Amino acid sequence: MQRWNFPAACLLTLVATPLCAQLPPPPDWSLEVKRPARRALVIGIASYDNARQLITPRMDAEQFAQTLTALNFNTVDRASIDGRSERSILLAKIAAFKAKLEPGDLAVVYYSGHGVQVNGINYLVGSDGTAKPEYPGLDWISVDYVIGEIAKAKAAVTVLVLDACRADPFTGTADDDRDIFDATTAGPLATAGVQGLAPAGGPLGPFVIAFAAQPRMVAYSRTSTDPLTTSSIYTRHLASRLVRNAPLGRALAGVDTDVAGATDGRQKPMSSLSQVWDLPMDGLKPESVTTEEEWAFVVSTIPIGQLVAQLTDFVSFHPISVHAAAARAKLAQIAAEPPSVPQPQPQPQLPPPPPPVENTAILLGALQSTRMVDGKVTAVTNSPVSVRERRKGGANFGIVSAGSRVQLLESKGHFARILAPDGRFGWIEGVNTVNREQIKLDVRLGFSSGDEFADANDWTPLGDAARKLSAPSTAVTIRTGRGSVSDVGQSRLVGRVRALRIREYVLRLGVPPERVVVLENDPGVDADEARISVLKVTS
């Protein structure tokens, strides 16, 4: 299957012989193409027993639901259409929505109504919410609860939109108009007597949370000239951006500009995207060419430890890709495989002096460096390995399956002491470490543009070094910096795609895959640069 785009084709022209070869056919497991379901729960509450009544939530919910339907969402659940939902009804709707979700889905929850923050916790207020409950979470519903429930369904990405930052719901009169924007008289809304929502980064994992206003600021519902039938300033702009078919991150950035402009800068929305880099909202939008190219590289990755790392990264970057289901299935299969591979035998020769762990540039063999996380090299097991109490003997704590992520605590010759994520620790053997001092050649690539569409000349130094890259008894590390585009997610994606393209090139030169280590988006490498190091392997 050939899915090259222009920049990859440019790379292919650099060195004739190895690159004339065709990519191997993709493995069968990678051929499954499944479009994830897009599901939404839309809530609009305007009617309250103990709080100020609201005007726009009925229209907000209606407009947002219509927008998602137009974006080909599979299901759009509504909490109510009359603007009234008690806490028990909301809980039941959340439970029903969670039950509908399947692993790998895109889950969107939209809420327009009163929101309250107490001690830094954000709450949604049902129609029967009271003013000062003893335990707020047992009277209102915390945003953390909503997030946690959806997380249990293992959705690929959860998006939570809160148009709920109105003025304090339990003060003022029923016909209070503090949150109506009048360009002639308006001042900042976040003053005494009002309370917006607290900042929230969301949990770890693929997650997007979008607020109508900045932390502890409140949002206007509408302008003084808007008819009563209009939706809120925030929701109408968000809906408008989404139907333009932009990825969610770009749409939210646009909404920030739109709303600030519509309120003379007095209301500024805020959103937090955690590990979500590529999130097309339209359920029928085709996969991008670059993503297809990346997938072709990922599925051809060996050995198994690197494959696990690459599949994990692919799912992180493209959680609702049509290939994400195949990636997750392969990861599950690898995790479930019985550890049938025989253990590597101890090296007969005496191990070399132990290098300090912090100087380890590359790990080969049973344990392999895979990528940078928070500036540190992480490692995966490249085969099932026995964990023992001592380097040579002691109790056998069992076998860590291939593809497991471990922390390297200590390295002595061909042995390493590791910490598994469940807390077990011990020694494994068959590890080969290479120091930074053993670098024979460094190749620096500088990319003239910040995106993934590199110029052919950018690759020239790599072609010039082809002979040395493929020399025997060497290993190759590929480190890339981020792309210099402004979007954080896109800049990481550019760094990743460049690393994969270089890896593919190095493999075509004949370097064994178990001796190629890719550290993409290495903070030690400048933006729009790549460093390819050739290291001498002693064993």
Place this chain on the structure above:
Amino acid sequence: MKTWMRLALVPTALILVGGDKPEIVSQPIANARTFAATGKWLVDPKVLEGDFARAGDNPWQVALVLPGGESSSRVLFCGGSLVSPRMVLTAAHCVDRGTSASALEVVVGATDLARDGKRFKVALIRLHPTYISPNQGDDVAILELDSDATPLGKVVPLIAAGDTLADAPGSSVRATGWGATSLGSGPVRDLRTIDLSILSNKQCNDPVAYDGAIGTSMVCAGDKRFGRDTCQGDSGGPLTGIVRGARTQIGVVSWGEKCGLPDKFGVYARLTALPWAQRCVADRATC
């Protein structure tokens, strides 16, 4: 001990199987060993947002530690309380899975865990006869010490079974422990204490709390201020209240969903519903 948290930390990609049979110990002991060897505390901490206890205020409080000499570091994995001169009440999950009595020791008489008190060896571990797991209730165990510990500690009275006024909703209670006070750090040196309120099981079984998982042998305690809670390392420690003018133990730190989360209150073994503990203390033949 927050058992759900521990489960959440186990990666799906990791399979540990077979090989020579490793020694079996409870999860808190396994975590303490990891901490001693690597400095990494793999489960979330315990008394969160509490205050330092004054020396001598909690003379029944004991620490369950890994075995060692008097001069070796005390590696904490659970708490407990002295309920008779030679008996310690703790959580069953601290000493389950066939943990042998030689796999732990008890430090009595400490407020500063690094300096105060003395180690006692454990002669016998008795789990509640129907204990299966903390989430299923009955999470109490009695440790029989090999010698009288009252020279260093003081016995705390246990609430009588069926005395439901003592753990009625709204009652003020106090939890104590050396569990760490921030995510990922180790246990603290100085005993900490936190005042909480009892919640009804109906409140604690709300969908946003534990959604029906709280049984009759459990009681929840929390605070209106979010973040005040007990956590890992405090497991097995006492929950006490003032009953008829005297501080009395009414619960044992048992489990919860992580620590200090909104609406995820701490769950304790409810001693008024566990007459086995009182009977066992009164007559060891009934244990």
